[in-house]
Amino acid sequence: MFDNLSEKLDKALHVLKGHGQITEINVAETTKEVRRALLDADVNFKIAKEFTNRVKEKALGQNVLSSLQPGQLMVKIVKDELTQLMGGDSEGINLSGNPSVILMSGLQGSGKTTFSGKLANFLKKKKSKNPLLVACDVYRPAAIDQLHVVGEQIGVPVYSDRDNNDPVAIAKAGIAKAKAEGHNVVIIDTAGRLAVDEKMMNEISDIHKAINPQETLFVVDSMTGQDAVNTAKAFNDVLNFDGVILTKLDGDTRGGAAISIKSVVNKPIKFIGTGEKMEAIDIFYPSRMADRILGMGDVVSLVERAQEQFDEEEARKIQKKIAKNKFGFDDFLGQIQQIKKMGNMKDLMGMIPGAGKALKGLDIDDDAFKHIEAIIYSMTPDERSNPSKLDASRKKRIAKGSGREVQEVNQLLKQFDQMSKMMKMMQGGGGKKMMQMMSG
Numbered sequence: 001m002f003d004n005l006s007e008k009l010d011k012a013l014h015v016l017k018g019h020g021q022i023t024e025i026n027v028a029e030t031t032k033e034v035r036r037a038l039l040d041a042d043v044n045f046k047i048a049k050e051f052t053n054r055v056k057e058k059a060l061g062q063n064v065l066s067s068l069q070p071g072q073l074m075v076k077i078v079k080d081e082l083t084q085l086m087g088g089d090s091e092g093i094n095l096s097g098n099p100s101v102i103l104m105s106g107l108q109g110s111g112k113t114t115f116s117g118k119l120a121n122f123l124k125k126k127k128s129k130n131p132l133l134v135a136c137d138v139y140r141p142a143a144i145d146q147l148h149v150v151g152e153q154i155g156v157p158v159y160s161d162r163d164n165n166d167p168v169a170i171a172k173a174g175i176a177k178a179k180a181e182g183h184n185v186v187i188i189d190t191a192g193r194l195a196v197d198e199k200m201m202n203e204i205s206d207i208h209k210a211i212n213p214q215e216t217l218f219v220v221d222s223m224t225g226q227d228a229v230n231t232a233k234a235f236n237d238v239l240n241f242d243g244v245i246l247t248k249l250d251g252d253t254r255g256g257a258a259i260s261i262k263s264v265v266n267k268p269i270k271f272i273g274t275g276e277k278m279e280a281i282d283i284f285y286p287s288r289m290a291d292r293i294l295g296m297g298d299v300v301s302l303v304e305r306a307q308e309q310f311d312e313e314e315a316r317k318i319q320k321k322i323a324k325n326k327f328g329f330d331d332f333l334g335q336i337q338q339i340k341k342m343g344n345m346k347d348l349m350g351m352i353p354g355a356g357k358a359l360k361g362l363d364i365d366d367d368a369f370k371h372i373e374a375i376i377y378s379m380t381p382d383e384r385s386n387p388s389k390l391d392a393s394r395k396k397r398i399a400k401g402s403g404r405e406v407q408e409v410n411q412l413l414k415q416f417d418q419m420s421k422m423m424k425m426m427q428g429g430g431g432k433k434m435m436q437m438m439s440g
């Protein structure tokens with residue numbers, strides 16, 4: 001996420017490193033580089049200019065008072081300004097109605113349907129809501145199918161009416177159904193076009209007026225940069241929406257939309273999409289995002305994600321197995337599945353402070369566990385439970401079955417062995433001993 005921007009800002013802020021004090025000259029040089037980094041990230045020219053002017057003013061004004069090194073001071077100022085620019089505090093969504101009606105708007109392909117599913121899943125799991133999804137795209141039958149597939153995946157019902165070509169009527173019927181069946185949230189997915197056009201705007205505006213939703217969200221593909229900002233403006237003029245959803249941040253190396261959209265439409269970014277899976281949704285926190293952009297990682301989000309995936313019952317089961325020396329490859333697979341649910345590897349690595357820079361250029365597979373899984377899947381159930389049975393001929397067979405080298409199978413077995421030993425040690429009161437050992 002935002003790799004290019006992070007790298008350029010890092011270079012820009014480097015200018016001041018090693019300088020004993022802030023001067024007009026080195027501040028001018030730094031802010032010029034910062035501005036260039038923002039423009040390269042596809043941030044609107046005016047916004048970039050105002051941004052760097054504020055940074056410059058603050059840097060020159062604060063110098064005397066600050067005990068920070070100039071480099072650190074500049075990073076702090078840029079971080080604070082980025083946070084402000086992206087909205088300051090995080091904003092939730094309004095769930096006050098019964099049902100609360102949430103209307104999705106945006107261009108075709110922006111990720112509306114996917115996000116409708118993600119949001120339903122999020123509200124169901126995190127807020128114990130009972131959502132209903134409503135398919136209002138009357139032009140593309142495939143879009144209705146897609147929402148049904150998503151609904152099935154997350155266990156949320158979907159209302160659609162393929163014989164009706166009036167989206168307003170469908171939306172109303174969906175809300176009526178939600179009321180009748182006790183759904184406290186209704187998420188309405190609407191039709192998008194490839195570009196802003198009058199017919200689409202009229203249609204979404206009609207739906208909006210007819211149902212008067214608690215929350216109108218505008219979904220936009222982060223990778224489209226300035227276009228995203230312009231589209232947001234067009235939709236906001238018609239809908240006066242409540243918040244922005246930025247999707248596909250996982251593929252956005254520049255970050256221009258994330259940085260400029262708030263100050264152009266004066267509406268907060270509420271959620272971000274970071275992948276195609278239903279779990280790839282995050283609340284947008286401007287300050288955490290600023291940290292990530294500046295390569296400081298985002299440990300808070302990382303821990304939150306780990307907590308979300310943590311399954312207490314599963315953990316207890318695993319503990320028992322370890323104690324009885326019964327931890328096998330099936331359990332190992334289960335652990336991998338949990339980590340995978342936290343997000344793709346590259347994204348997770350980016351949340352570790354400093355890791356982004358260290359890992360730059362490394363080609364981290366989206367599915368870093370693919371090979372390990374292939375090897376484990378090539379074992380028989382008996383072998384998975386009893387890894388000690390794996391002799392040379394079995395290893396050879398597994399390597400062949402998984403299309404990997406025997407060497408990799410050996411490596412995995414060794415890692416598995418070490419991990420099992422370590423887990424046993426951690427459990428048997430050895431945790432304390434090990435901590436002592438590590439802290440030297």
Ligand code: GDP
Binds near residue numbers: 247249
């Ligand atoms: P809609 O036309 O606005 O309903 O868009 P869709 O929900 O059909 O999404 C268009 C494409 O973008 C699909 O292939 C989605 O899987 C993909 N997509 C949606 N959100 C994300 C995201 O956050 N990250 C990535 N990488 N892909 C996404």
